[in-house]
Amino acid sequence: SSIPSLSAMADKRLLAALDLVRRMPPSRIESSLEELVDIVPDLTDDLLNTIDQPLQAAKDAQGNTYLNCDYNRDGDSYRSPWTNEYDPPIDDGVLPPAELRRLEMAANDLFNSYREMYYEGGASSVYFWEPEGEGFAACILFKKTVETQKKGLRAGFWDAIHVVEMHPKDGGKAHYKLTSTIMLSLDTDHSTKSSLPDQGFFKLSGSMTRQSEETLPGTKNDEHLKNIGRMLEEMENRMRDSLQTVYFGRTKTLVNNIYRVGGSSLDKAKTELAAALQKELGQKP
Incomplete structure (x- = not known):
């Protein structure tokens, strides 16, 4: 051989x-x-x-919070979209050209408002760069972390990573390709004073990636931002609905099927949980 x-x-x-x-x-x-x-x-x-790794938040020299990923990294330094400076400072760090930087600044303002409206907190960052050929590419990031423990929720985070490519087309149009990834992690606590150790705790986590492409009228910066904003909003809404109805819905059904009001023995609960998990996993393609 x-x-x-x-x-x-x-x-x-x-x-x-x-x-x-x-x-x-x-x-x-x-x-x-x-x-x-x-x-x-x-x-x-x-x-x-x-x-794709969970997003890490940092603060620049002016106290602005920004999110780090591979798209704002140069060596061991990361660039803030607010100051356009690297931390730790480097002399020859890659920076977007002037026109693209203006678009990047406008995009950060736009999606910061989007974040406040949809996420009600958290952090956002947008980074632009020049791809091969004409057009531009951008990465739009959102992160929301459980900052204070709430009833039934101990810890968790929601990370959204959107990578978009724009290539100009004839007739004043542009082709947009959007790749979106959602990473979600939740630690819940439904234990009581009478619960046994580790009883009542539940960890739920996973990720989802989707793509969409559209060719739309657009030649100016404000038109590009409008088109990207609409595509991103529709994509996040679809992914939220999918997570809620499919992922969480299936998990809720699974938990309800193995939970008995009034309680049963711990061994029986373990047996039912194992059987239900085996059945659920066996149904996956």
Whole structure:
């Protein structure tokens, strides 16, 4: 038999790593990625550029909160969209050209208002860069974290990562491609004073990625922002509905099926939970 090429072996290792991370809850992606980089250091760049990690918030020199990702990173430094400066400072950091920077500033103001309206808190950041060919690319980020414990909710976060590409077309039109990823993690607590250790706690986490493409009239910056804003709003609404009706709905049904008012023995509850989980997992394609 022939010996696989080094590139083929690397591809298989990368696919295996991506498949492994895909099965990890968002709260464990960062630690899992660090372990993978230690195991296969030659795939570090591929892993960092391919795997979406939970967003990390930072503050710039002026006290503005911004979100870090691969799109505002240069080496070990990250650029604030508010000041256009890197932290830690670097002399030759990649910056968007003047016209694209003006569009980036307008987009940050626009989606900051969107965040206040839809998220009622949290943080947002928008980063623009020049892709190959004509047009532009941008990454629009939102993060909402459970800052104070509420009844039944111990901790959690919602991260939204939207990457959009715009390429001009003939006739005053532009083609937009939007790739959106939602990462969600919730830790709930429904324990009581009479609960046994670890009883009543529930962890729910997962991620979802969707894409959409549209060709719309648009040549000016305000037209591009309007088009992107509408596409993003519609995408987030669809993904929220999908998470609520499918993901949470299925989980609620599962929990209701194994919960008995009045209580049963812990062993019986464990048996029912295992059976229900096995049944649910067996129904997946």
